[in-house]
Every structure is written in C-alpha cells, then in structure tokens.
Amino acid sequence: MKVKEITKNDVADYLKIELSEYEDADRKKVENFLDEILITAKKTICDYNGLTKEEVDESENLNIPIYILCAEMYDRRSLIVEKSNSNKVLDIIMGLNDKNFL
Numbered sequence: 832m833k834v835k836e837i838t839k840n841d842v843a844d845y846l847k848i849e850l851s852e853y854e855d856a857d858r859k860k861v862e863n864f865l866d867e868i869l870i871t872a873k874k875t876i877c878d879y880n881g882l883t884k885e886e887v888d889e890s891e892n893l894n895i896p897i898y899i900l901c902a903e904m905y906d907r908r909s910l911i912v913e914k915s916n917s918n919k920v921l922d923i924i925m926g927l928n929d930k931n932f933l
Contacts, residue, residue, distance in 0.1 A: 834873065835888035837897055839865040845898045846905055865901075872900035881930040896924045 842865050843850055850858050876887050876896060887893060899921045 832891065832894060833888065834890050834893050834897055837869065837894065839869055842869055842898070842901045846902060865905075868901045868904045869897070871904060872897045875900055876925070876928075879925055879931075880928045882928065890928070893924070893928060896921055 839862055840850070843861075848861065848865075850861060853861055873884070873887055876882065876893055877884055880887075882890075
C-alpha cells in the first residue's frame with residue numbers, strides 16, 4: 832500500500848476508533864481531526880526527510896511512520912516529545928529515508 836492510499840478510516844482503524852459510535856456532529860469533528868492528523872503526519876515526514884509530497888505519497892515503506900505519527904498526535908494531541916522519550920522505531924525508519932544528511 833502506498834502512503835497516498837491511507838485514508839482517515841485506516842487511521843481510525845489503527846487508533847481503534849469506532850466512528851459509527853459517534854453521533855453525526857461528533858463523528859464529523861472526529862473525522863475532520865483525523866484528516867488533519869493524516870495531513871500533518873505526511874507533511875512532517877516531508878519536512879523531516881527533505882522529501883517531496885509526491886515522494887512520500889508514492890512510498891510503500893513510510894506507512895508505519897505515518898500511523899505512528901498519527902497515533903502520537905491523537906494520543907498526545909501534540910508533537911512535542913523530549914529527546915529521551917523519542918520513538919526509536921520511528922527514528923530508525925525516518926532516518927532510513929532522510930535526504931538531509933548535511
């Protein structure tokens with residue numbers, strides 16, 4: 832699966848969110864939030880690795896970092912993480928795709 836094929840429903844499944852349990856207005860808010868999380872996760876990977884949106888969208892090995900970032904943003908509601916608490920799996924995968932070795 833390519834990154835561009837990941838949907839808010841995939842993210843909801845990964846986060847174990849049952850959208851059907853929400854009333855219409857609340858479900859729409861959750862869906863909008865999941866959309867924003869997904870967009871932000873993709874943008875974060877672009878910026879972190881110096882990749883274009885197209886490179887990220889066509890990638891098949893950045894799916895897990897997308898889901899991890901989405902989970903972090905949903906669970907913590909922020910991306911502020913102390914260095915000692917960084918996600919090692921995410922660091923490794925992101926490092927393998929990094930074009931910013933300056």
